Amino acid sequence: MNAPSGHPRSPLDHVRAPRRVEWRALTNRAPPLALLAILLCLCAIPLPASVAASIASEGADTAHSPAAAERQACLRCHAMPTLAYREPTTGDIVSLHIDPHALADSVHGQLACLDCHRRSYRRYPHPERAAPREFDCIGCHRDDDADLGRQWLGIDAEFQRSVHAVSTSPRAANFDCHTCHDPHRFRPAAVGEPLTEIVARHNAVCLSCHRRLLEPQRRSHAWLPNRDAHWQAVRCIDCHTPPAREANHEVLAAEQTERNCVGCHSSDPRLLAGLYRFRSEEEIARRGLLAQALFNEAYVIGMSRSPLLDRLSLIILGLLILALAAHGIGRYLVHRAGRDSRGRA
Amino acid sequence: MTTLYLYPLWVRVWHWLNAILFLVLIASGVSLHYAGTTWLMPFATARILHNVAGILLTLGWIGFVIANARTANGRHYRIRPRTLIGDLIAQTRYYLHGIFRGEPHPFHVEPERKFNALQQLSYLGVMYGLMPLLILSGWGFLFAVYLPPTLFGLGSVWVVALTHVAVSYLLVLFLVTHLYIITTGETVFANLRAMLTGWHRADSSSTSRSESS
16 A cells, blocks of 8 residues: 555654664774774763663673673773764764674674774774774684574675675675674574564665665555555565575565566465565464464465466356256256146146 | 154264354455455455364364264264165266156165265265365465475475365365255255254155154
Protein backbone atom coordinates (compact mmCIF):
# COMPACT_ATOMS: atom_id res chain seq x y z
CA MET A 1 0.00 0.00 0.00
CA ASN A 2 1.41 3.31 -0.96
CA ALA A 3 1.56 6.24 1.41
CA PRO A 4 -1.07 8.92 0.93
CA SER A 5 0.17 11.79 -1.14
CA GLY A 6 1.23 14.81 0.80
CA HIS A 7 2.36 12.71 3.74
CA PRO A 8 4.99 10.47 2.31
CA ARG A 9 5.98 8.00 4.93
CA SER A 10 7.73 4.74 4.59
CA PRO A 11 7.61 1.85 7.06
CA LEU A 12 11.34 2.11 7.13
CA ASP A 13 11.24 5.70 8.31
CA HIS A 14 11.28 4.58 11.91
CA VAL A 15 14.45 2.64 11.28
CA ARG A 16 17.40 4.65 12.27
CA ALA A 17 20.18 3.92 9.87
CA PRO A 18 23.32 2.95 11.74
CA ARG A 19 25.74 5.73 11.95
CA ARG A 20 28.49 4.83 9.56
CA VAL A 21 31.60 5.25 11.55
CA GLU A 22 34.15 6.20 8.97
CA TRP A 23 36.90 4.58 10.90
CA ARG A 24 38.60 3.35 7.77
CA ALA A 25 38.73 6.88 6.43
CA LEU A 26 40.32 7.83 9.67
CA THR A 27 42.95 5.14 9.40
CA ASN A 28 44.02 6.33 5.99
CA ARG A 29 43.58 10.04 6.07
CA ALA A 30 43.27 11.58 9.53
CA PRO A 31 46.19 13.79 10.27
CA PRO A 32 47.38 13.03 13.76
CA LEU A 33 47.62 16.72 14.61
CA ALA A 34 44.00 17.37 13.73
CA LEU A 35 42.98 14.43 15.84
CA LEU A 36 45.09 15.65 18.68
CA ALA A 37 43.49 19.07 18.60
CA ILE A 38 39.95 17.74 18.67
CA LEU A 39 40.70 15.13 21.28
CA LEU A 40 42.26 17.67 23.58
CA CYS A 41 39.22 19.88 23.27
CA LEU A 42 36.83 17.00 23.87
CA CYS A 43 38.74 15.50 26.75
CA ALA A 44 38.46 18.82 28.53
CA ILE A 45 34.67 18.37 28.57
CA PRO A 46 33.48 16.30 31.56
CA LEU A 47 32.05 12.93 30.57
CA PRO A 48 28.25 12.83 30.62
CA ALA A 49 27.03 10.66 33.47
CA SER A 50 25.36 8.18 31.10
CA VAL A 51 28.53 7.67 29.09
CA ALA A 52 30.61 7.28 32.21
CA ALA A 53 28.12 4.76 33.55
CA SER A 54 28.11 2.84 30.29
CA ILE A 55 31.88 2.64 30.27
CA ALA A 56 31.84 1.48 33.85
CA SER A 57 29.19 -1.15 33.20
CA GLU A 58 30.96 -2.36 30.07
CA GLY A 59 33.98 -3.21 32.06
CA ALA A 60 32.19 -4.39 35.15
CA ASP A 61 31.77 -8.05 34.29
CA THR A 62 35.28 -8.66 33.01
CA ALA A 63 37.15 -5.90 34.77
CA HIS A 64 39.96 -8.20 35.71
CA SER A 65 40.81 -9.38 32.21
CA PRO A 66 43.60 -7.56 30.40
CA ALA A 67 41.42 -7.23 27.31
CA ALA A 68 38.64 -5.54 29.29
CA ALA A 69 41.10 -3.17 30.93
CA GLU A 70 42.44 -2.26 27.52
CA ARG A 71 38.96 -1.70 26.11
CA GLN A 72 38.12 0.54 29.04
CA ALA A 73 41.23 2.56 28.41
CA CYS A 74 40.30 3.12 24.76
CA LEU A 75 36.64 3.72 25.50
CA ARG A 76 37.53 6.44 27.94
CA CYS A 77 37.72 8.67 24.89
CA HIS A 78 35.95 6.68 22.18
CA ALA A 79 32.74 6.15 24.17
CA MET A 80 32.06 9.87 23.92
CA PRO A 81 29.35 10.43 21.31
CA THR A 82 30.90 13.75 20.36
CA LEU A 83 34.35 12.41 19.54
CA ALA A 84 35.00 13.28 15.90
CA TYR A 85 37.29 15.02 13.49
CA ARG A 86 36.80 16.98 10.31
CA GLU A 87 38.06 15.17 7.23
CA PRO A 88 40.41 17.69 5.63
CA THR A 89 39.78 16.80 1.97
CA THR A 90 35.98 16.62 2.07
CA GLY A 91 35.25 18.71 5.11
CA ASP A 92 32.98 15.98 6.50
CA ILE A 93 32.75 15.37 10.21
CA VAL A 94 33.86 11.78 10.82
CA SER A 95 32.72 10.22 14.07
CA LEU A 96 35.24 8.36 16.20
CA HIS A 97 32.57 7.32 18.67
CA ILE A 98 32.27 3.65 19.58
CA ASP A 99 29.08 2.62 21.33
CA PRO A 100 30.30 0.56 24.32
CA HIS A 101 27.06 -1.42 24.55
CA ALA A 102 27.06 -2.25 20.86
CA LEU A 103 30.71 -3.24 21.14
CA ALA A 104 30.01 -5.44 24.15
CA ASP A 105 27.14 -7.14 22.27
CA SER A 106 29.14 -7.58 19.10
CA VAL A 107 31.01 -10.68 18.03
CA HIS A 108 34.24 -8.80 18.75
CA GLY A 109 33.10 -7.65 22.19
CA GLN A 110 35.60 -9.77 24.12
CA LEU A 111 38.63 -8.81 22.05
CA ALA A 112 41.23 -6.34 23.16
CA CYS A 113 41.38 -3.30 20.89
CA LEU A 114 45.04 -3.98 20.10
CA ASP A 115 44.17 -7.47 18.86
CA CYS A 116 43.20 -5.68 15.66
CA HIS A 117 44.68 -2.20 15.86
CA ARG A 118 48.36 -1.41 15.71
CA ARG A 119 50.38 -1.93 18.84
CA SER A 120 51.39 1.66 18.62
CA TYR A 121 47.75 2.62 19.18
CA ARG A 122 48.52 2.14 22.83
CA ARG A 123 50.24 5.51 22.68
CA TYR A 124 48.83 8.88 21.84
CA PRO A 125 48.67 10.46 19.30
CA HIS A 126 47.68 7.37 17.36
CA PRO A 127 49.50 6.47 14.15
CA GLU A 128 47.90 7.34 10.84
CA ARG A 129 46.96 3.76 9.89
CA ALA A 130 44.75 1.84 12.25
CA ALA A 131 46.02 -1.65 11.49
CA PRO A 132 49.25 -3.23 10.42
CA ARG A 133 47.76 -5.22 7.56
CA GLU A 134 45.00 -5.23 5.03
CA PHE A 135 42.15 -5.11 7.46
CA ASP A 136 39.04 -7.08 6.54
CA CYS A 137 37.25 -10.19 7.76
CA ILE A 138 39.50 -12.58 5.83
CA GLY A 139 42.52 -10.93 7.43
CA CYS A 140 41.63 -12.53 10.76
CA HIS A 141 39.09 -15.25 10.06
CA ARG A 142 39.98 -18.58 8.55
CA ASP A 143 38.04 -21.36 6.93
CA ASP A 144 38.28 -23.48 10.06
CA ASP A 145 35.99 -21.17 12.00
CA ALA A 146 33.72 -23.60 13.81
CA ASP A 147 31.13 -20.95 14.57
CA LEU A 148 30.42 -20.34 10.93
CA GLY A 149 28.67 -23.00 8.92
CA ARG A 150 30.29 -21.89 5.71
CA GLN A 151 33.58 -20.89 4.21
CA TRP A 152 34.96 -17.41 4.70
CA LEU A 153 36.69 -17.60 1.36
CA GLY A 154 33.34 -18.41 -0.20
CA ILE A 155 31.91 -15.27 1.31
CA ASP A 156 34.88 -13.32 -0.02
CA ALA A 157 34.37 -14.79 -3.49
CA GLU A 158 30.70 -13.78 -3.38
CA PHE A 159 31.66 -10.28 -2.38
CA GLN A 160 34.24 -10.04 -5.16
CA ARG A 161 31.45 -10.70 -7.68
CA SER A 162 29.10 -8.19 -6.05
CA VAL A 163 28.22 -4.85 -7.54
CA HIS A 164 29.92 -3.20 -4.59
CA ALA A 165 33.24 -4.77 -5.60
CA VAL A 166 33.06 -4.49 -9.39
CA SER A 167 31.40 -1.10 -9.68
CA THR A 168 33.52 1.68 -11.14
CA SER A 169 31.44 4.31 -9.39
CA PRO A 170 33.52 6.60 -7.17
CA ARG A 171 30.94 5.98 -4.45
CA ALA A 172 31.97 2.32 -4.38
CA ALA A 173 35.68 3.08 -4.04
CA ASN A 174 37.37 1.36 -1.09
CA PHE A 175 34.24 -0.70 -0.45
CA ASP A 176 35.08 -3.57 1.88
CA CYS A 177 33.55 -5.77 4.56
CA HIS A 178 33.49 -2.96 7.09
CA THR A 179 31.48 -0.66 4.87
CA CYS A 180 28.46 -2.75 5.83
CA HIS A 181 29.66 -4.77 8.81
CA ASP A 182 30.95 -2.31 11.38
CA PRO A 183 33.41 -4.45 13.36
CA HIS A 184 32.61 -2.50 16.52
CA ARG A 185 28.95 -3.47 16.49
CA PHE A 186 28.54 -6.43 14.12
CA ARG A 187 26.71 -9.48 15.38
CA PRO A 188 24.81 -12.09 13.42
CA ALA A 189 21.04 -12.32 13.90
CA ALA A 190 20.36 -14.32 17.04
CA VAL A 191 17.66 -16.88 17.71
CA GLY A 192 14.96 -15.15 19.70
CA GLU A 193 15.33 -11.80 18.03
CA PRO A 194 12.03 -10.72 16.46
CA LEU A 195 12.09 -11.06 12.70
CA THR A 196 10.86 -7.53 12.12
CA GLU A 197 13.86 -6.23 14.04
CA ILE A 198 16.23 -8.43 12.03
CA VAL A 199 14.70 -7.16 8.80
CA ALA A 200 14.83 -3.54 9.98
CA ARG A 201 18.43 -3.86 11.17
CA HIS A 202 19.62 -5.51 7.96
CA ASN A 203 17.82 -3.04 5.76
CA ALA A 204 19.12 -0.11 7.77
CA VAL A 205 22.64 -1.11 6.74
CA CYS A 206 21.69 -0.82 3.06
CA LEU A 207 19.76 2.38 3.65
CA SER A 208 22.69 4.03 5.38
CA CYS A 209 24.03 4.53 1.84
CA HIS A 210 20.90 4.08 -0.29
CA ARG A 211 18.75 6.42 1.75
CA ARG A 212 17.43 8.21 -1.33
CA LEU A 213 15.30 5.13 -2.06
CA LEU A 214 12.96 6.34 0.66
CA GLU A 215 12.34 9.65 -1.02
CA PRO A 216 8.73 9.78 -2.20
CA GLN A 217 9.64 10.74 -5.75
CA ARG A 218 11.81 7.64 -6.18
CA ARG A 219 9.87 5.07 -8.19
CA SER A 220 12.43 2.25 -8.36
CA HIS A 221 10.32 -0.07 -6.18
CA ALA A 222 6.91 1.20 -7.27
CA TRP A 223 6.35 -1.97 -9.32
CA LEU A 224 6.27 -4.06 -6.15
CA PRO A 225 2.69 -4.84 -4.99
CA ASN A 226 2.25 -3.81 -1.34
CA ARG A 227 5.71 -2.29 -1.46
CA ASP A 228 5.73 -1.14 2.15
CA ALA A 229 4.61 -4.53 3.43
CA HIS A 230 7.44 -6.13 1.47
CA TRP A 231 9.94 -3.69 2.93
CA GLN A 232 8.81 -4.51 6.44
CA ALA A 233 8.88 -8.29 6.00
CA VAL A 234 11.72 -8.91 3.57
CA ARG A 235 15.36 -7.94 3.66
CA CYS A 236 16.84 -6.02 0.72
CA ILE A 237 19.29 -8.86 0.15
CA ASP A 238 16.48 -11.40 -0.17
CA CYS A 239 15.76 -9.92 -3.60
CA HIS A 240 19.06 -8.26 -4.45
CA THR A 241 21.21 -11.39 -4.27
CA PRO A 242 21.07 -14.70 -6.13
CA PRO A 243 19.01 -17.40 -4.38
CA ALA A 244 21.04 -19.14 -1.67
CA ARG A 245 20.48 -21.01 1.55
CA GLU A 246 22.70 -18.66 3.54
CA ALA A 247 22.97 -14.91 3.39
CA ASN A 248 24.63 -14.18 0.10
CA HIS A 249 27.21 -11.45 -0.29
CA GLU A 250 26.92 -11.26 -4.07
CA VAL A 251 24.80 -8.12 -4.13
CA LEU A 252 23.45 -7.65 -7.64
CA ALA A 253 23.21 -4.44 -9.59
CA ALA A 254 19.70 -2.99 -9.62
CA GLU A 255 19.19 -3.83 -13.28
CA GLN A 256 20.29 -7.44 -12.69
CA THR A 257 17.88 -7.99 -9.83
CA GLU A 258 15.10 -10.19 -11.03
CA ARG A 259 11.62 -8.72 -10.70
CA ASN A 260 10.17 -12.15 -10.40
CA CYS A 261 7.24 -12.61 -8.04
CA VAL A 262 7.42 -16.37 -8.54
CA GLY A 263 10.95 -16.37 -7.13
CA CYS A 264 9.38 -16.13 -3.69
CA HIS A 265 5.72 -16.90 -4.34
CA SER A 266 6.25 -20.38 -5.68
CA SER A 267 6.66 -23.97 -4.61
CA ASP A 268 10.42 -23.54 -4.32
CA PRO A 269 10.56 -20.19 -2.61
CA ARG A 270 13.89 -18.63 -1.91
CA LEU A 271 12.48 -16.89 1.14
CA LEU A 272 11.78 -20.25 2.75
CA ALA A 273 15.39 -21.21 2.24
CA GLY A 274 16.74 -17.95 3.58
CA LEU A 275 14.84 -15.54 5.75
CA TYR A 276 11.97 -17.85 6.66
CA ARG A 277 14.27 -20.72 7.47
CA PHE A 278 15.74 -18.50 10.13
CA ARG A 279 12.27 -17.36 11.11
CA SER A 280 11.07 -20.94 11.64
CA GLU A 281 14.12 -21.85 13.69
CA GLU A 282 13.70 -18.70 15.71
CA GLU A 283 10.01 -19.33 16.38
CA ILE A 284 10.55 -22.98 17.28
CA ALA A 285 13.20 -21.92 19.78
CA ARG A 286 11.02 -19.18 21.22
CA ARG A 287 7.57 -20.77 21.20
CA GLY A 288 8.13 -24.52 21.06
CA LEU A 289 7.01 -27.01 18.45
CA LEU A 290 3.25 -26.89 19.01
CA ALA A 291 3.02 -23.11 19.05
CA GLN A 292 5.18 -23.02 15.93
CA ALA A 293 2.72 -25.37 14.26
CA LEU A 294 -0.25 -23.24 15.35
CA PHE A 295 1.17 -19.86 14.45
CA ASN A 296 3.39 -20.92 11.59
CA GLU A 297 3.91 -18.04 9.20
CA ALA A 298 6.32 -19.63 6.79
CA TYR A 299 3.71 -20.28 4.09
CA VAL A 300 4.50 -18.00 1.19
CA ILE A 301 1.52 -17.40 -1.06
CA GLY A 302 1.82 -19.41 -4.24
CA MET A 303 4.01 -22.11 -2.74
CA SER A 304 1.47 -24.80 -3.55
CA ARG A 305 0.26 -23.43 -6.87
CA SER A 306 0.56 -25.53 -9.99
CA PRO A 307 -1.53 -24.16 -12.86
CA LEU A 308 -1.72 -27.59 -14.53
CA LEU A 309 -2.78 -29.38 -11.34
CA ASP A 310 -5.25 -26.63 -10.43
CA ARG A 311 -6.88 -26.67 -13.87
CA LEU A 312 -6.97 -30.46 -14.06
CA SER A 313 -8.45 -30.79 -10.58
CA LEU A 314 -11.16 -28.22 -11.19
CA ILE A 315 -12.10 -29.90 -14.50
CA ILE A 316 -12.30 -33.32 -12.81
CA LEU A 317 -14.32 -31.89 -9.92
CA GLY A 318 -16.69 -30.21 -12.37
CA LEU A 319 -17.14 -33.42 -14.38
CA LEU A 320 -17.74 -35.41 -11.21
CA ILE A 321 -20.43 -33.00 -10.04
CA LEU A 322 -22.07 -33.14 -13.47
CA ALA A 323 -21.97 -36.95 -13.48
CA LEU A 324 -23.44 -37.17 -9.97
CA ALA A 325 -26.12 -34.63 -10.86
CA ALA A 326 -27.01 -36.64 -13.97
CA HIS A 327 -27.10 -39.82 -11.87
CA GLY A 328 -29.37 -38.15 -9.33
CA ILE A 329 -31.72 -36.81 -12.01
CA GLY A 330 -31.86 -40.29 -13.55
CA ARG A 331 -32.75 -41.80 -10.18
CA TYR A 332 -35.43 -39.18 -9.66
CA LEU A 333 -36.95 -39.78 -13.10
CA VAL A 334 -37.01 -43.55 -12.50
CA HIS A 335 -38.56 -42.99 -9.09
CA ARG A 336 -41.23 -40.69 -10.55
CA ALA A 337 -41.99 -43.09 -13.39
CA GLY A 338 -42.40 -45.92 -10.89
CA ARG A 339 -44.68 -43.79 -8.71
CA ASP A 340 -46.81 -42.85 -11.72
CA SER A 341 -47.12 -46.45 -12.86
CA ARG A 342 -48.09 -47.54 -9.35
CA GLY A 343 -50.66 -44.73 -9.27
CA ARG A 344 -52.16 -45.85 -12.56
CA ALA A 345 -52.25 -49.45 -11.37
CA MET B 1 -38.44 -53.13 9.05
CA THR B 2 -35.46 -53.85 11.32
CA THR B 3 -32.92 -51.57 12.93
CA LEU B 4 -29.27 -52.20 13.62
CA TYR B 5 -27.08 -50.19 15.95
CA LEU B 6 -24.16 -49.72 13.54
CA TYR B 7 -22.55 -46.45 14.61
CA PRO B 8 -21.44 -46.23 18.25
CA LEU B 9 -21.24 -42.82 19.84
CA TRP B 10 -17.47 -42.39 19.42
CA VAL B 11 -17.72 -43.14 15.68
CA ARG B 12 -20.48 -40.58 15.26
CA VAL B 13 -18.66 -37.90 17.26
CA TRP B 14 -15.47 -38.56 15.35
CA HIS B 15 -17.33 -38.55 12.02
CA TRP B 16 -19.05 -35.21 12.56
CA LEU B 17 -15.95 -33.62 14.03
CA ASN B 18 -14.08 -34.81 10.96
CA ALA B 19 -16.82 -33.39 8.73
CA ILE B 20 -16.56 -29.96 10.36
CA LEU B 21 -12.76 -30.01 10.15
CA PHE B 22 -12.93 -31.02 6.49
CA LEU B 23 -15.15 -28.04 5.70
CA VAL B 24 -12.94 -25.65 7.67
CA LEU B 25 -9.81 -27.05 6.03
CA ILE B 26 -11.30 -26.80 2.54
CA ALA B 27 -12.47 -23.22 3.07
CA SER B 28 -9.21 -22.07 4.66
CA GLY B 29 -7.05 -24.13 2.31
CA VAL B 30 -8.71 -22.65 -0.77
CA SER B 31 -8.25 -19.18 0.79
CA LEU B 32 -4.52 -19.81 1.28
CA HIS B 33 -4.08 -21.45 -2.11
CA TYR B 34 -5.91 -18.72 -4.03
CA ALA B 35 -4.95 -15.88 -1.67
CA GLY B 36 -5.76 -12.45 -3.05
CA THR B 37 -9.16 -13.43 -4.44
CA THR B 38 -11.71 -11.04 -2.96
CA TRP B 39 -14.46 -13.46 -1.88
CA LEU B 40 -12.16 -15.70 0.13
CA MET B 41 -11.33 -15.30 3.82
CA PRO B 42 -8.38 -13.06 4.78
CA PHE B 43 -5.00 -14.74 4.54
CA ALA B 44 -4.13 -14.24 8.23
CA THR B 45 -7.45 -15.77 9.35
CA ALA B 46 -7.14 -18.67 6.91
CA ARG B 47 -3.59 -19.37 8.06
CA ILE B 48 -4.40 -19.81 11.73
CA LEU B 49 -7.67 -21.68 11.00
CA HIS B 50 -5.92 -24.10 8.67
CA ASN B 51 -3.11 -24.75 11.15
CA VAL B 52 -5.49 -25.36 14.06
CA ALA B 53 -7.90 -27.52 12.05
CA GLY B 54 -5.00 -29.50 10.59
CA ILE B 55 -3.63 -30.27 14.04
CA LEU B 56 -7.09 -31.31 15.28
CA LEU B 57 -7.56 -33.49 12.20
CA THR B 58 -4.25 -35.18 12.96
CA LEU B 59 -5.32 -35.88 16.55
CA GLY B 60 -8.66 -37.17 15.31
CA TRP B 61 -6.99 -39.47 12.81
CA ILE B 62 -4.62 -40.88 15.42
CA GLY B 63 -7.60 -41.46 17.73
CA PHE B 64 -9.49 -43.19 14.91
CA VAL B 65 -6.60 -45.53 14.09
CA ILE B 66 -6.13 -46.45 17.77
CA ALA B 67 -9.86 -46.94 18.35
CA ASN B 68 -10.21 -49.01 15.18
CA ALA B 69 -7.37 -51.24 16.34
CA ARG B 70 -8.79 -51.67 19.83
CA THR B 71 -12.55 -51.91 19.24
CA ALA B 72 -14.85 -54.06 17.14
CA ASN B 73 -15.25 -51.24 14.61
CA GLY B 74 -11.99 -52.31 12.97
CA ARG B 75 -13.58 -55.47 11.57
CA HIS B 76 -15.53 -53.40 9.06
CA TYR B 77 -12.25 -52.41 7.40
CA ARG B 78 -10.99 -55.96 6.86
CA ILE B 79 -11.16 -56.91 3.21
CA ARG B 80 -12.61 -60.28 2.22
CA PRO B 81 -10.36 -61.15 -0.71
CA ARG B 82 -12.33 -64.17 -1.87
CA THR B 83 -15.49 -62.20 -2.61
CA LEU B 84 -13.95 -58.79 -3.22
CA ILE B 85 -13.89 -58.79 -7.04
CA GLY B 86 -17.40 -60.18 -7.37
CA ASP B 87 -18.75 -57.73 -4.79
CA LEU B 88 -17.06 -54.80 -6.54
CA ILE B 89 -18.52 -55.76 -9.90
CA ALA B 90 -21.98 -56.26 -8.44
CA GLN B 91 -21.87 -52.95 -6.55
CA THR B 92 -20.58 -50.99 -9.55
CA ARG B 93 -23.16 -52.57 -11.82
CA TYR B 94 -25.89 -51.63 -9.35
CA TYR B 95 -24.84 -47.97 -9.20
CA LEU B 96 -24.50 -47.71 -12.99
CA HIS B 97 -27.45 -49.82 -14.05
CA GLY B 98 -29.49 -51.63 -11.41
CA ILE B 99 -30.40 -48.52 -9.43
CA PHE B 100 -32.24 -47.18 -12.51
CA ARG B 101 -34.13 -50.47 -12.90
CA GLY B 102 -35.39 -50.65 -9.36
CA GLU B 103 -33.29 -53.74 -8.68
CA PRO B 104 -32.67 -54.69 -5.04
CA HIS B 105 -29.41 -53.51 -3.47
CA PRO B 106 -26.77 -56.23 -3.94
CA PHE B 107 -25.31 -55.59 -0.48
CA HIS B 108 -27.12 -56.23 2.77
CA VAL B 109 -25.98 -54.45 5.90
CA GLU B 110 -25.05 -56.79 8.76
CA PRO B 111 -23.69 -56.12 12.21
CA GLU B 112 -20.45 -57.76 11.09
CA ARG B 113 -20.28 -55.89 7.80
CA LYS B 114 -21.62 -52.38 7.45
CA PHE B 115 -19.72 -51.35 4.31
CA ASN B 116 -20.23 -52.63 0.81
CA ALA B 117 -17.09 -53.46 -1.20
CA LEU B 118 -16.87 -50.04 -2.87
CA GLN B 119 -17.37 -48.24 0.45
CA GLN B 120 -14.82 -50.46 2.15
CA LEU B 121 -12.15 -49.85 -0.49
CA SER B 122 -12.75 -46.11 -0.63
CA TYR B 123 -12.76 -45.71 3.18
CA LEU B 124 -9.63 -47.83 3.46
CA GLY B 125 -7.92 -45.75 0.78
CA VAL B 126 -8.99 -42.49 2.41
CA MET B 127 -8.25 -43.33 6.05
CA TYR B 128 -5.09 -45.39 5.61
CA GLY B 129 -3.76 -43.95 2.34
CA LEU B 130 -4.77 -40.37 1.63
CA MET B 131 -5.15 -39.12 5.21
CA PRO B 132 -1.61 -40.12 6.29
CA LEU B 133 -0.25 -38.48 3.14
CA LEU B 134 -2.28 -35.33 3.80
CA ILE B 135 -1.21 -35.18 7.43
CA LEU B 136 2.46 -35.87 6.72
CA SER B 137 2.61 -33.27 3.96
CA GLY B 138 0.74 -30.77 6.15
CA TRP B 139 3.22 -31.19 8.97
CA GLY B 140 5.97 -31.01 6.38
CA PHE B 141 4.67 -27.53 5.57
CA LEU B 142 4.58 -26.54 9.22
CA PHE B 143 8.16 -27.65 9.76
CA ALA B 144 9.58 -27.06 6.29
CA VAL B 145 12.74 -25.82 7.95
CA TYR B 146 13.61 -29.40 8.91
CA LEU B 147 13.01 -30.86 5.46
CA PRO B 148 16.05 -31.96 3.48
CA PRO B 149 16.83 -29.75 0.47
CA THR B 150 15.62 -32.43 -1.94
CA LEU B 151 13.25 -35.40 -1.92
CA PHE B 152 13.55 -37.96 -4.72
CA GLY B 153 15.81 -35.53 -6.54
CA LEU B 154 13.20 -32.75 -6.45
CA GLY B 155 12.96 -29.70 -4.23
CA SER B 156 11.46 -31.01 -0.99
CA VAL B 157 9.10 -28.06 -0.48
CA TRP B 158 7.79 -28.57 -3.99
CA VAL B 159 7.20 -32.28 -3.35
CA VAL B 160 5.44 -31.55 -0.06
CA ALA B 161 3.34 -28.73 -1.53
CA LEU B 162 2.19 -30.69 -4.57
CA THR B 163 1.49 -33.81 -2.51
CA HIS B 164 -0.61 -31.79 -0.09
CA VAL B 165 -2.59 -30.10 -2.84
CA ALA B 166 -3.09 -33.26 -4.93
CA VAL B 167 -4.25 -35.28 -1.92
CA SER B 168 -6.53 -32.41 -0.88
CA TYR B 169 -8.16 -32.44 -4.31
CA LEU B 170 -8.65 -36.22 -4.12
CA LEU B 171 -10.26 -35.85 -0.70
CA VAL B 172 -12.59 -33.17 -2.03
CA LEU B 173 -13.61 -35.60 -4.80
CA PHE B 174 -14.19 -38.23 -2.09
CA LEU B 175 -16.27 -35.80 -0.03
CA VAL B 176 -18.48 -34.84 -2.98
CA THR B 177 -18.99 -38.49 -3.94
CA HIS B 178 -19.63 -39.42 -0.32
CA LEU B 179 -22.28 -36.71 0.02
CA TYR B 180 -24.07 -38.09 -3.03
CA ILE B 181 -23.72 -41.79 -2.25
CA ILE B 182 -25.30 -41.43 1.19
CA THR B 183 -28.52 -40.49 -0.59
CA THR B 184 -28.73 -43.94 -2.18
CA GLY B 185 -29.99 -45.71 0.97
CA GLU B 186 -33.52 -46.89 1.65
CA THR B 187 -34.58 -43.29 1.44
CA VAL B 188 -32.58 -40.17 0.53
CA PHE B 189 -31.92 -39.29 4.18
CA ALA B 190 -31.80 -42.78 5.70
CA ASN B 191 -28.00 -43.00 5.86
CA LEU B 192 -27.67 -39.44 7.13
CA ARG B 193 -30.15 -40.21 9.89
CA ALA B 194 -28.24 -43.38 10.76
CA MET B 195 -25.03 -41.42 11.24
CA LEU B 196 -26.91 -39.02 13.53
CA THR B 197 -28.76 -41.61 15.65
CA GLY B 198 -26.48 -44.63 15.29
CA TRP B 199 -29.37 -46.84 14.16
CA HIS B 200 -29.53 -48.20 10.65
CA ARG B 201 -33.00 -49.01 9.40
CA ALA B 202 -33.31 -51.76 6.81
CA ASP B 203 -35.76 -54.06 5.20
CA SER B 204 -35.97 -57.12 7.47
CA SER B 205 -35.48 -59.43 4.50
CA SER B 206 -32.09 -57.86 3.83
CA THR B 207 -30.82 -58.20 7.38
CA SER B 208 -29.48 -61.40 8.75
CA ARG B 209 -29.71 -60.44 12.41
CA SER B 210 -31.66 -57.71 14.07
CA GLU B 211 -31.18 -56.16 17.43
CA SER B 212 -34.58 -54.58 17.58
CA SER B 213 -37.53 -54.20 15.34
